[in-house]
Amino acid sequence: MDLTERIKDQAVTEGFSVCRICRPWDVPEVPTRLRAFLDAGYQGQMGWLEDRAQWRAAPQVLWPEAKSVIMLAENYGPEHDPLDVLAHHERAAISVYAQNRDYHDVVKKRLKRLARWLIDQAGGEVKVFVDTAPVPEKALGQAAGLGWQGKHTNLVSRELGSWFFIGSVFTTLDLDTDAAEVDHCGSCRACLDVCPTDAFPEPYRLDARRCISYLTIEHHGPVAENLRGLMGNRIYGCDDCLAVCPWNKFASRATEIKYHARDDLMAPDLAELALLDDAAFRARFSGSPIKRIGRNRFVRNVLYAIGNSGAPRLRGVAQSLVDDPDPTVADAARWAVLRLADVANTRSGSGD
Known part of the structure; x- marks a missing residue:
């Protein structure tokens, strides 16, 4: 087996669901899209998006020595329908990903183990990222073939549906790459039409200022009164646009027990x-x-x-x-x- 195949095998051994590889510069569309998002003010109070835009727009600027990006997907699929709780108005709806352990900790440990293995096997330098760094993970995920950015702007996989976390290992090693994934949304509008707050000005564009995930997690201070009534019983995040995606027919329950919903967080x-x-x-x-x-x-x-x-x-x-x-x-x-x-x-x- 060549090194790339061994990396993919080791990624599965470490607990990842899918592993694909791209180049840091394989996302030439990101600078224009990010600039349009910021110029429209869609970031709301997330000033860090503007502050680190030069890195988020071009991963090769973040670490110029990197030649390859190993993109990893980790399944957190729920066993239950996350939309069921919305009908129980005296109960709280918490986003599936937050119903147990913090995924940042779980995924980062796996990434570090994979990175250490890679250094032992082939040398080179590595950096690992999961969500908290200025890295365009969804765009890199599409470039590597993990999935495609759907009309709701989240990554969708033909293997995992909507329910997966993304992590990345940047390396100075020159690895074989995978083909980018193409858009398979077709004429479907399910994710756009289900949004309670009309947070999508058009397909593939999100106005975070109207997104319930943003409002409940990132927004400081009072929420605008015209949006409060639309939030329903969603108190942390919102899964509506993810849950209605038809590609979830291929989703499966997470094998990692730390992602299984705690009883006291499913509908508290x-x-x-x-x-x-x-x-x-x-x-x-x-x-x-x-x-x-x-x-x-x-x-x-x-x-x-x-x-x-x-x-x-x-x-x-x-x-x-x-x-x-x-x-x-x-x-x-x-x-x-x-x-x-x-x-x-x-x-x-x-x-x-």
């Missing part, structure tokens, strides 16, 4: 989550990606979900937080109280 009770103080929040979400947004932003999201629940019994929970020390939490609590008061008044007026 909104009232219970709203009453978490900082210590309880940190304890409950230790080792989870949810921990990084902090108690205040998390409870803000929960209160928006309570306001959208249509459950008058939750009004007292919201009322207990109207004087919260965090002004954004207090604002969300007042909004929820008013929403549920309107529900109660409507039901009373109709004789229900």
